[in-house]
Amino acid sequence: MADRLPALLGQPVMVENKPGAGGRLAADAVLAAPADGLTYMIAPNATPTFQMLVFGHQVKWNILRDFTAVAGIASYPLGMGVSLASGASNAKEFFAWARANPDKAAFGTPGLGGQNHFLGVQLSKAAGVELRVTPYKGSPPMVTDLLGGHVSAAISLLDAMMTHHRAGKIRVIGVFSEQRSPLMPDIPTFAEQGIPVTSGEAWTGVWTRAGAPAAMVDRVRVAIYHALQMPEVKDTLTQKLWVNPHYRNGAELEAVQRAELAHWEPIIRSSGFKPE
Numbered sequence: 001m002a003d004r005l006p007a008l009l010g011q012p013v014m015v016e017n018k019p020g021a022g023g024r025l026a027a028d029a030v031l032a033a034p035a036d037g038l039t040y041m042i043a044p045n046a047t048p049t050f051q052m053l054v055f056g057h058q059v060k061w062n063i064l065r066d067f068t069a070v071a072g073i074a075s076y077p078l079g080m081g082v083s084l085a086s087g088a089s090n091a092k093e094f095f096a097w098a099r100a101n102p103d104k105a106a107f108g109t110p111g112l113g114g115q116n117h118f119l120g121v122q123l124s125k126a127a128g129v130e131l132r133v134t135p136y137k138g139s140p141p142m143v144t145d146l147l148g149g150h151v152s153a154a155i156s157l158l159d160a161m162m163t164h165h166r167a168g169k170i171r172v173i174g175v176f177s178e179q180r181s182p183l184m185p186d187i188p189t190f191a192e193q194g195i196p197v198t199s200g201e202a203w204t205g206v207w208t209r210a211g212a213p214a215a216m217v218d219r220v221r222v223a224i225y226h227a228l229q230m231p232e233v234k235d236t237l238t239q240k241l242w243v244n245p246h247y248r249n250g251a252e253l254e255a256v257q258r259a260e261l262a263h264w265e266p267i268i269r270s271s272g273f274k275p276e
Contacts, residue, residue, distance in 0.1 A: 001073065001227045008223035022114070023047030024059060031061055035209040037216025040070060044204050046114050049260050053268050054113040055275055063207070063257060070206040070217055071224045072248030072256065074237060077177035078119060078200040079187065080107070081161040081170045085149040091127070091174050091193040094153065098129045101152075106132040108142040108154035113275050115202060116155040118264065119176050121271055122197045123155075123190065146170055157202070158184060159242040176200020183242055199263060203246065205253050221250060 005013045018026035023043045033039035041047075048063035061067070086101075088094035098105035107124075109116040112135045124131040134151050136142035139160040146154045146161075147169055154161070158172070162184060165172040174190040175181060178198045190197050206224060208217060227233055228245045237245050248256065 001224065001233060004227040004230055004233060005220075005223050008226055009219065021058075022051050022055070022111075024051055024055075027051075027061060027063075027067075030207070030209055031066060033209065035211040037208060037212035037220070040206055040208045040220065041067075042073070042204065042206050045202055045257075045260060048205075048207075048257060049264060050114050050118075050268075053261065053265055054273070064254070064261075066210050067207040068210050068212055068217060069250045069253040069257065070208055071221050071250060072203055072205045072246060072253045073224060073228060074241075074243040075201055075203040075246040076157060076241075076243035077175040077181050078116060078155060078202055079158050079161065079172050079175040080120075080123070080153055080155050080190075081143075081146055081165060081172045082153045083146055083149045083151070083170060086152050088173060089171055090188070091190055091195055094173055095127045095129045098131060098152070102130065104152050105129065106134045106152055108134045108136055108146060108151040108156075110136055110139045110142055110156060113273065115200070115264075117273075118267060118271065119197065119200050120155050122199070122267065123176075123195060126190075126195045126197050143170075157242070159240075162242055181244070183238055183244065203256065204243070205248070205257075217250070 002013050002015045018029050026041050030039055030041045051059055082088050082094050086094055086097045088097050107120045109120060120133055139156050142154050143160050145151045161172055164170045172187055174193060175187050176197055177189060177200055180189055225247055228247050234245050237243050
C-alpha cells in the first residue's frame with residue numbers, strides 16, 4: 001500500500017518499522033508525533049485489543065481515547081495446524097488423539113497473551129480436552145517444531161502454515177472464524193466440526209493520533225480505499241499474505257474495535273492469565 005499511496009496523496013510516504021512489545025513501540029511513536037495527520041500506525045488487532053486487555057498496566061494509551069480510527073485494510077482467519085505425527089486430518093481425529101496422548105497434547109503459539117493463546121484456551125475448553133500452551137518467540141520457530149513433530153499443534157496466521165499444508169507436511173484442520181475463508185475454502189471452520197469457537201477473525205487497521213485534522217484524516221482514508229481497489233495490491237494481499245483486502249471506514253473500524261474489547265475482556269479475565 002505504501003508504494004501506491006504517494007501517487008494518490010501527491011506526497012512521499014515513508015515506512016518506519018517499529019517492532020517490539022507487541023506493537024506498543026509503534027503506538028508510542030505515533031503518540032509522540034504531532035497531531036497533524038501526517039503520522040499513522042498500521043497494526044493488527046493484537047496491538048490495540050490484547051495489549052490493552054492483557055498488558056494494560058504497561059500501556060501508556062487507550063486506543064479509543066488517544067487514537068482516531070482511520071480505516072480497516074484487511075481481515076484474515078487464524079487457524080490450527082497439526083503435526084503429521086498425530087495422524088489427524090480433522091478436529092475430531094486430533095482431539096481423539098489428544099485424549100489418548102495427554103503427555104503430548106499441546107499447542108504452540110507465537111508468544112503468550114495474544115489472540116492465538118486465548119483461542120487455544122477457548123478451543124481446549126470447548127473440546128473438553130486439556131492442551132498445554134507452548135509459547136515461541138514468533139511463528140518461524142513454532143512452525144519448524146510443528147514440521148518436525150516436536151509440538152503436536154500450532155495456532156497461527158495461515159500464511160505461516162498453508163504452504164506446508166499444501167505440500168502435505170502438516171495438516172491445517174480448521175479456522176477460528178464463523179465462515180470458511182474464500183482464500184482457503186477447503187479448510188473447515190471449527191464450528192462446523194462441532195466446536196463453537198468463532199472469535200478467531202483477525203484484522204489490520206490504520207490509526208492516527210487523536211486530534212488530527214479531520215480533513216487530513218479523510219484524505220488519507222480515501223487514498224487507502226482507492227489503494228485497496230488496485231488489482232496488484234489485492235493480488236499481493238491474497239496470494240502472498242493469505243489475507244482478504246477488507247476496507248472499513250473509521251466508524252466501522254471503531255465499532256469492530258469496541259466489540260472485540262467487550263468480547264475478549266471477560267474471557268481473558270476468567271482465564272486467570274497474568275503476564276510477567
